Amino acid sequence: MVDIDDSRTIAEEQLAAVAEMMGIESSYTVYKSLGLDARQLVEKAYDIRLTDPIQYLTKLGVESVFRFILTHPDMDHMSGLDRFSRKFDLLNFWDTDNNKEIDADSWDKSPYRKEDWDCYQQLREREQSPKVLRIHRDQTADCCWVEDGIQILSPSRELVADANDTEDYHHLSYVLKVTYANRSVILGGDASKKVWGDILEYYGEDGVKADVLLAPHHGSIHNFHKEAMEAMAPDYIIVSVAVGTDYAYDEYNRIGKVLSTKWYGNIVMTISTLGHIGCAKQFDR
Numbered sequence: 401m402v403d404i405d406d407s408r409t410i411a412e413e414q415l416a417a418v419a420e421m422m423g424i425e426s427s428y429t430v431y432k433s434l435g436l437d438a439r440q441l442v443e444k445a446y447d448i449r450l451t452d453p454i455q456y457l458t459k460l461g462v463e464s465v466f467r468f469i470l471t472h473p474d475m476d477h478m479s480g481l482d483r484f485s486r487k488f489d490l491l492n493f494w495d496t497d498n499n500k501e502i503d504a505d506s507w508d509k510s511p512y513r514k515e516d517w518d519c520y521q522q523l524r525e526r527e528q529s530p531k532v533l534r535i536h537r538d539q540t541a542d543c544c545w546v547e548d549g550i551q552i553l554s555p556s557r558e559l560v561a562d563a564n565d566t567e568d569y570h571h572l573s574y575v576l577k578v579t580y581a582n583r584s585v586i587l588g589g590d591a592s593k594k595v596w597g598d599i600l601e602y603y604g605e606d607g608v609k610a611d612v613l614l615a616p617h618h619g620s621i622h623n624f625h626k627e628a629m630e631a632m633a634p635d636y637i638i639v640s641v642a643v644g645t646d647y648a649y650d651e652y653n654r655i656g657k658v659l660s661t662k663w664y665g666n667i668v669m670t671i672s673t674l675g676h677i678g679c680a681k682q683f684d685r
Contacts, residue, residue, distance in 0.1 A: 403469070404453055404468075405453070419442050428442060453480065454480060463489065464490075464491060468484075468490050468492070469494040477590070481519050482515040482518070482519035485523065493532050494533050494534075495534050496534060497560050498564060502517055536560070549580050550576055551576065552576060553577050555571070555574065555575075556602075560572045570617065573595065577610065580671050581672065583671045585611065585614070585669070586608070586634070588615055591623060592616075596616070596623075596628035597627075600631055608632050611636070612669055613656070615638065615652060618642070619640075619649070619660070620648065621651065630655060633656070634656045635656050636657050638669070639660040640660075640661050645662070659679070664681040664685060665681065
């Protein structure tokens with residue numbers, strides 16, 4: 401499993417954008433001006449509800465997680481970590497060698513929960529249950545990610561040092577390439593443009609080819625590296641993005657078929673033993 405976010409509601413600052421997307425902006429404005437419940441109006445019109453990942457895994461019968469990868473230490477990638485760690489047995493926890501700190505006085509106005517950050521700090525000090533690993537580019541081991549077809553494209557040790565120096569922790573985000581049945585999926589985390597340029601220079605165009613890309617930083621234009629994305633040439637680009645949030649749709653759409661969670665809901669990609677790629681969407685629009 402890679403990252404977690406158990407947010408369940410539309411953020412207040414995104415309500416107007418969602419109303420516009422659903423074609424009810426006029427009604428939304430009227431509701432706001434009359435002091436009526438504009439949130440209820442928007443949530444009734446928008447039929448895609450965010451899925452609680454913990455409930456999702458529980459319904460699948462999951463009791464333990466062999467590998468949890470936290471791509472980088474931003475709160476929107478560990479929201480719900482405390483609940484998650486209490487619900488499931490974690491065997492391996494992938495962390496990054498980051499020096500990030502959060503001011504104790506900042507939690508009162510934060511949309512995130514301090515207990516998730518505290519849980520993260522406790523987990524990263526463990527030696528067992530889970531076993532904590534901090535892995536860099538080209539690092540290998542007898543067990544087990546190599547056997548599972550996982551290649552760490554990033555971070556390099558140099559990128560980790562740069563991230564800690566600049567406090568831009570997107571520079572140390574994990575970027576993983578998972579290969580199965582001669583098909584490849586690249587999980588982009590929140591990797592910055594600098595990271596993608598570094599990956600492309602290090603591996604070359606042939607080394608970054610992929611069939612599926614999970615777009616970095618929720619599809620943000622600020623993390624879109626044109627040359628790297630074109631070199632990947634994925635057939636599918638999955639964008640995990642919250643409703644009301646814009647992303648680089650036009651840029652990604654020139655490269656491959658774009659599927660966003662804010663429009664299709666849950667998206668499940670499968671690869672058969674023969675290399676056939678399947679795509680199941682919660683909402684078939």
